Amino acid sequence: MTDLLLVENLQQIFGGKNRTHAVDDVSFRIPKEPTIVSMVGESGSGKSTIARIILGLLRPTAGRVLYEGVDIFTGDRAWNREFRAAVQAVFQDPYSVYNPVYKAERVLKIVIRKFGLAKSKAEAQARMEEALQAVDLRPEEVLGRHPHQLSGGQRQRLMLARVYLMRPRLIIADEPVSMIDAGMRASFLNILKDFRDEQGISTLFITHDLSTAMYLGGEIIVLYQGRIMERGRTRDVMHDPLHPYARLLISSIPTPDPQQRWEEALSPNRFEEASHSLPTGRERCLFSDRCPDVMDRCLQARPNLGAPDLADSHPPDREVACFLYQ
Amino acid sequence: MPALLEICGLTAGLQSRRAITPVVSNVDLDVQPGEILGVVGESGCGKSTLAAAIMRLLVTPQVLQSGSATLRIDDDKAYDLLNLSENDLRQLRWRHLSYIPQGSMNSLNPVLRVERQMTDALLQRGLSKKEASDRAIAALELVSLEARLLDSYPHELSGGMRQRVIIAAAVSMHPTLIVADEITTALDVVTQRQILQELAAIRDELGATIIIITHDMGVVAQIADRVAVMYAGEIVEVGSVSDIFQQPLHPYSQGLIASIPRESGQRVEGLPGEAPSPWNYPAGCRFHPRCPKVFGRCREHAPASQPQGPDRWVACHLYDQETASDD
Numbered sequence: 001m002t003d004l005l006l007v008e009n010l011q012q013i014f015g016g017k018n019r020t021h022a023v024d025d026v027s028f029r030i031p032k033e034p035t036i037v038s039m040v041g042e043s044g045s046g047k048s049t050i051a052r053i054i055l056g057l058l059r060p061t062a063g064r065v066l067y068e069g070v071d072i073f074t075g076d077r078a079w080n081r082e083f084r085a086a087v088q089a090v091f092q093d094p095y096s097v098y099n100p101v102y103k104a105e106r107v108l109k110i111v112i113r114k115f116g117l118a119k120s121k122a123e124a125q126a127r128m129e130e131a132l133q134a135v136d137l138r139p140e141e142v143l144g145r146h147p148h149q150l151s152g153g154q155r156q157r158l159m160l161a162r163v164y165l166m167r168p169r170l171i172i173a174d175e176p177v178s179m180i181d182a183g184m185r186a187s188f189l190n191i192l193k194d195f196r197d198e199q200g201i202s203t204l205f206i207t208h209d210l211s212t213a214m215y216l217g218g219e220i221i222v223l224y225q226g227r228i229m230e231r232g233r234t235r236d237v238m239h240d241p242l243h244p245y246a247r248l249l250i251s252s253i254p255t256p257d258p259q260q261r262w263e264e265a266l267s268p269n270r271f272e273e274a275s276h277s278l279p280t281g282r283e284r285c286l287f288s289d290r291c292p293d294v295m296d297r298c299l300q301a302r303p304n305l306g307a308p309d310l311a312d313s314h315p316p317d318r319e320v321a322c323f324l325y326q
Numbered sequence: 327m328p329a330l331l332e333i334c335g336l337t338a339g340l341q342s343r344r345a346i347t348p349v350v351s352n353v354d355l356d357v358q359p360g361e362i363l364g365v366v367g368e369s370g371c372g373k374s375t376l377a378a379a380i381m382r383l384l385v386t387p388q389v390l391q392s393g394s395a396t397l398r399i400d401d402d403k404a405y406d407l408l409n410l411s412e413n414d415l416r417q418l419r420w421r422h423l424s425y426i427p428q429g430s431m432n433s434l435n436p437v438l439r440v441e442r443q444m445t446d447a448l449l450q451r452g453l454s455k456k457e458a459s460d461r462a463i464a465a466l467e468l469v470s471l472e473a474r475l476l477d478s479y480p481h482e483l484s485g486g487m488r489q490r491v492i493i494a495a496a497v498s499m500h501p502t503l504i505v506a507d508e509i510t511t512a513l514d515v516v517t518q519r520q521i522l523q524e525l526a527a528i529r530d531e532l533g534a535t536i537i538i539i540t541h542d543m544g545v546v547a548q549i550a551d552r553v554a555v556m557y558a559g560e561i562v563e564v565g566s567v568s569d570i571f572q573q574p575l576h577p578y579s580q581g582l583i584a585s586i587p588r589e590s591g592q593r594v595e596g597l598p599g600e601a602p603s604p605w606n607y608p609a610g611c612r613f614h615p616r617c618p619k620v621f622g623r624c625r626e627h628a629p630a631s632q633p634q635g636p637d638r639w640v641a642c643h644l645y646d647q648e649t650a651s652d653d
Contacts, residue, residue, distance in 0.1 A: 042515075151601075152369075153596075181369055182542075182582065182586070183368060183581060183585050185585070185587060185596065186585045187595065187596030190593065211544070211586075214588070215587030217590030235590065249515060249516060252516045252518065252519035254518065254519070254522075254542065254545050254547065255544060256543040256546075256547045256583070256588075257547055257571060258547045258571050261548055261549075262519060262523065266519055266520050
């Protein structure tokens with residue numbers, strides 16, 4: 001069976017003289033079964049660039065993105081139209097996606113018109129109300145209002161209502177909850193889970209906030225400087241991270257429980273200030289300069305992503321790019 | 327022990343041509359010497375306005391309407407920060423009061439070296455060049471940065487390092503009180519953890535008192551000793567960090583803590599409704615339209631903050647002394 005989405009050896013290099021490897025040989029798949037895949041990493045780890053490539057907004061330097069087995073940059077017009085309906089985006093900023101001059105529901109009306117989702121005005125209205133209910137918005141609190149009259153949480157859920165109208169196969173959500181209030185985050189995440197369970201819609205959820213990834217479950221991909229360091233089921237990775245970077249990242253989550261505080265102080269990055277003495281080049285483990293378990297090998301070659309070689313049996317579908325496990 | 331800072335009836339608002347819209351209303355809050363107090367709330371609840379008001383750094387159209395904030399230092403001296411002359415205030419700033427506003431890591435001057443920016447205020451205080459430079463180096467050490475950094479320009483530093491330079495500058499005079507507003511919001515989790523732990527170490531080493539303003543319940547749980555929960559311009563509950571997280575009393579605090587996403591298996595619900603803006607704060611308790619436990623009195627009378635056990639305050643009619651039988 002072909003995958004819903006297959007990302008193969010994706011590479012994105014920006015700039016002429018000072019080349020930046022934003023994405024460096026990234027491969028992963030999203031299966032046909034409805035699922036949520038979280039992609040986590042700090043700023044600059046390449047996660048948004050990957051999202052833009054998958055959405056077809058950016059052509060990669062190398063590598064391919066296959067949607068149901070077809071390269072997304074080779075499709076004809078009809079295929080592109082279908083692809084654009086099947087893969088929907090939700091972006092970070094719930095303010096800048098709206099035109100402030102128009103009423104907020106315009107984002108729903110355009111979709112209904114462009115994709116011919118309703119035959120009459122009454123049907124269009126019914127469609128809109130159904131979509132709003134699917135994202136826990138009362139029609140009267142949104143319809144007829146302008147974007148500035150809605151909160152960030154309402155605006156972001158309205159984007160999900162728009163997605164719901166399209167009934168896509170896949171949502172690419174790039175930091176969708178980082179600008180909405182804590183109280184509203186859980187509702188937004190619940191909608192994504194409901195979409196998966198009730199509508200069969202998968203999500204690629206991009207975030208720097210590991211606690212939201214934990215709540216969503218599914219699978220997780222940990223990125224660092226454009227490379228995948230570790231991937232596997234979210235539960236497995238969060239409870240037993242293997243890669244030293246994943247361990248550092250997960251132990252740094254500020255757990256909202258005063259009984260579970262950070263214990264020892266984290267030593268500052270050993271090489272952070274000494275940028276000139278840093279090992280350079282990319283034919284090494286990119287985390288080697290911060291890694292507490294660094295070995296000579298780590299500076300000489302790049303570790304490939306593969307199943308970890310562990311004494312006891314490891315959970316299925318787990319991959320890590322670290323010489324400690326090879 | 328008397329409070330280091332005693333805030334009484336602080337009210338601040340936004341001035342328009344006709345009227346003043348209150349943003350922060352009637353805040354009473356004690357800050358104990360040597361503690362880390364976390365002020366939490368959703369965006370727009372007035373927590374940054376409260377911080378700026380204490381520091382007397384409100385800018386038009388923000389105006390201070392009433393209240394006092396008494397700072398007690400050196401055993402017997404007390405100063406009302408809200409009614410002090412600019413001149414007297416300047417004597418306190420930096421030596422006793424330090425403020426790290428939101429986004430200040432982006433306020434370093436790009437064309438000046440770090441040293442010049444860190445020693446500027448120290449030289450103003452009458453320190454010699456050598457003394458100022460030594461102090462700057464000592465302050466950088468507190469945040470795990472090397473002295474070498476004094477020669478760099480801001481663009482050569484990462485975001486986390488710039489934030490550390492700002493913190494170092496703020497603590498270089500060993501201030502009594504530090505107010506830190508969202509200092510780790512733009513940073514990744516690893517850097518956030520390092521900076522918060524350094525801040526806690528500064529409290530231990532310098533004996534400073536810290537007010538940390540944040541929207542992130544995780545940050546509060548990790549480093550605060552006590553927590554004040556703000557909603558719609560008011561402080562609705564104050565208590566120790568363990569009380570607030572284990573037994574929140576105010577329905578808003580309860581909702582805030584219940585809505586934290588945790589493990590995938592346990593579904594949590596968000597707080598229903600939206601926080602009001604200062605232009606439409608509801609009558610009575612400001613939380614009543616969203617409150618699952620609302621009853622008659624809440625719609626008409628604003629609850630006063632009342633003690634609930636040692637070092638615990640809550641502003642909610644559920645805890646009124648006489649029972650709610652009259653409704």
